[in-house]
Amino acid sequence: MQLKFDWLIVLENLQRGIMVTDTTLEGPAGPRIIYVNRAWLKMTGHGRDELACKTPRILQGKHTDRAVLSSLKQKLLNRELFHGQTWNYRKSGEPFLMNWYCYAIYGERSRPIYDVAEQEDVTELEGLRMKQRLLVNPGDAEALAFFFILDEWKASRKTTR
Numbered sequence: 001m002q003l004k005f006d007w008l009i010v011l012e013n014l015q016r017g018i019m020v021t022d023t024t025l026e027g028p029a030g031p032r033i034i035y036v037n038r039a040w041l042k043m044t045g046h047g048r049d050e051l052a053c054k055t056p057r058i059l060q061g062k063h064t065d066r067a068v069l070s071s072l073k074q075k076l077l078n079r080e081l082f083h084g085q086t087w088n089y090r091k092s093g094e095p096f097l098m099n100w101y102c103y104a105i106y107g108e109r110s111r112p113i114y115d116v117a118e119q120e121d122v123t124e125l126e127g128l129r130m131k132q133r134l135l136v137n138p139g140d141a142e143a144l145a146f147f148f149i150l151d152e153w154k155a156s157r158k159t160t161r
């Protein structure tokens, strides 16, 4: 087994978005973003140089589900694995469904030193699932809300041009 390898090149080339933050969960300044990989930058449209002193809240907006965020906080405080999904927003304002796992990385004496997220845009996949649901039940409220959010964004772009 090769003991020395370039871990940064591996992180940078993973297919999923990776975000590493500090472990400050309370207060508006935390958790502070320490590292994101290239897939994360591509998914969100943010530039690496814009992220100094920022928190993952830059991804949130009016359709972000606060219950999902409370669950994330609670899971991290309980030292559990979080897995959830909610609406997030690219730098352009475009909504997308973020699906992510989040957990702490522990250092000496089991002290949490980083929080890490593995993140994926699942809007397209979820869109196919929601279309199927509408075929079965045209009044499916959750599926209608899904397309309403995307249509609302498309309409807002037309009016601002």
Ligand SMILES: Cc1cc2nc3c(=O)[nH]c(=O)nc-3n(C[C@H](O)[C@H](O)[C@H](O)COP(=O)(O)O)c2cc1C
Pocket (backbone or CB within 6 Å): 019, 020, 021, 025, 027, 030, 031, 055, 056, 057, 059, 060, 064, 069, 070, 072, 073, 086, 088, 098, 100, 102, 115, 116, 117, 119
């Ligand atoms: C490593 C990590 C990744 C996170 N990623 C996201 C994310 O992709 N989208 C999101 O809406 N919130 C994300 N959050 C959650 C927010 O940073 C914040 O913890 C959440 O909004 C709850 O805190 P608040 O109630 O003070 O806002 C992440 C948090 C951590 C620690």
